[in-house]
Amino acid sequence: MLSCCAKRLRKLLVLATVITPLVSSGQSNGLAAEIKPLLIARYAAIARGDTAALRPLLATDLEWIGIANGGTPLSRAQLLNLAAQPQVPTPTYEIDSLSARRIGDIAIVAYRRSDHRQVGGAIQTLVVRAEEVLVRRGGRWLLELHTQSWVAVPVKPIALDSASLAAFVGHYQIAPGFADDVHWEGNHLVATATGEKTGAHLIPVSTVAFSPDGIAPLIVFERDSTGRVIGYVQGFPDGEVRRATRLP
Numbered sequence: 001m002l003s004c005c006a007k008r009l010r011k012l013l014v015l016a017t018v019i020t021p022l023v024s025s026g027q028s029n030g031l032a033a034e035i036k037p038l039l040i041a042r043y044a045a046i047a048r049g050d051t052a053a054l055r056p057l058l059a060t061d062l063e064w065i066g067i068a069n070g071g072t073p074l075s076r077a078q079l080l081n082l083a084a085q086p087q088v089p090t091p092t093y094e095i096d097s098l099s100a101r102r103i104g105d106i107a108i109v110a111y112r113r114s115d116h117r118q119v120g121g122a123i124q125t126l127v128v129r130a131e132e133v134l135v136r137r138g139g140r141w142l143l144e145l146h147t148q149s150w151v152a153v154p155v156k157p158i159a160l161d162s163a164s165l166a167a168f169v170g171h172y173q174i175a176p177g178f179a180d181d182v183h184w185e186g187n188h189l190v191a192t193a194t195g196e197k198t199g200a201h202l203i204p205v206s207t208v209a210f211s212p213d214g215i216a217p218l219i220v221f222e223r224d225s226t227g228r229v230i231g232y233v234q235g236f237p238d239g240e241v242r243r244a245t246r247l248p
Contacts, residue, residue: 031100031101031102031107032098032099032100032109034141035098035100035107035109035134035141036095036098038057038134038141039095039098039109039111040095041053041057042054042057042143043093043095043113044093045057045083046083046093047087047090047091047092047093048090049083049084049085049086049087051080051083051084054080054083055080056140057142057143058076058079058080058142058143059076059135059137059142059143059144060076061076061144062075062076062079062143062144062145062146063075063144063145063146064078064079064146065145065146065147065148066146066148067128067148067149067150087117089117089118091115091116091117092115092116093113093114093115093116094113094114094116095111095112095113096111096112096114097110097111097112098110098111099111105135105136105137106133106134106135106136107133107134107135107136107141108131108132108133109130109131109132109133109134110129110130110131110132111129111130112127112128112129112130112151113127113128113129113130113148114126114127115127115128125153126150127150127151127153128148128149128150128151129148129149129150129151130146130147130148131146131147131148132144132145132146132147133145152215154214155203155205155211155214156205157203157204157205157211157214158204158205158206158207159204160204160207162187164207165188165189165204167228167229168182168189168202168210168221168229169182169183169184169189170182170229170246170247171246171247172231172232172244172245172246172247173244173245173246173247174193174242174244177194178193178194178195179193179194179244179247180192180193180244181193181194181199182202183199185199185201188201188202188203189201189202189210190202191212191219200212200213200216201213201214202219205218208220208221208222208223209221217234217235217236218234218235219232219233219234220232220233220234229246230245230246231243231244231245231246232244
């Protein structure tokens with residue numbers, strides 16, 4: 001059950017999206033300029049595992065709703081405990097597309113954050129969209145509520161010849177009475193689910209992985225020991241893993 005504080009703040013988030021902004025454009029830009037250093041300081045502290053620097057930036061009744069914890073809110077104490085655990089190698093964070101507006105002692109903030117982490121010899125970048133509520137207490141802005149969601153990054157397609165693509169044509173059962181029909185339309189593959197009139201263009205990003213329309217979760221086809229395609233696996237942001245079996 002949501003706390004009274006969390007419910008009130010969510011109402012403020014909704015309210016802020018439908019009412020006329022209560023600050024002028026210039027004032028809004030000034031507020032964003034005031035808050036951005038706080039965001040930079042917060043993520044720098046998280047990257048270093050510096051809870052002493054992080055603690056004064058957080059309200060005592062903070063709720064942090066991320067992605068890795070399945071949407072379960074973290075308290076201030078839980079966030080500080082996680083932040084104290086060193087991240088190796090140390091990630092870097094970038095903030096852009098920042099907007100902010102003020103309603104009394106409440107600031108509604110939205111921005112895009114790019115997380116850069118070294119994985120082996122490569123740099124992995126994940127992008128999230130964050131929305132926050134900050135409260136003005138004792139002359140300082142404190143983080144009260146944080147929510148975030150993934151931002152889809154455009155895929156980088158590769159070229160596959162028609163013979164390679166032909167191996168994936170077929171019907172794939174997702175559930176009884178529900179299947180994907182992978183077929184040719186023009187010179188590319190399209191997957192059309194049962195009951196749908198328009199399918200998704202399967203854009204190849206590897207020899208076995210395809211991005212439906214370039215935005216949906218990747219489909220990764222599986223092969224048996226002979227090399228025959230026998231099905232596919234598709235993972236979703238909410239943790240669901242869909243496995244489809246190729247029909248005879």
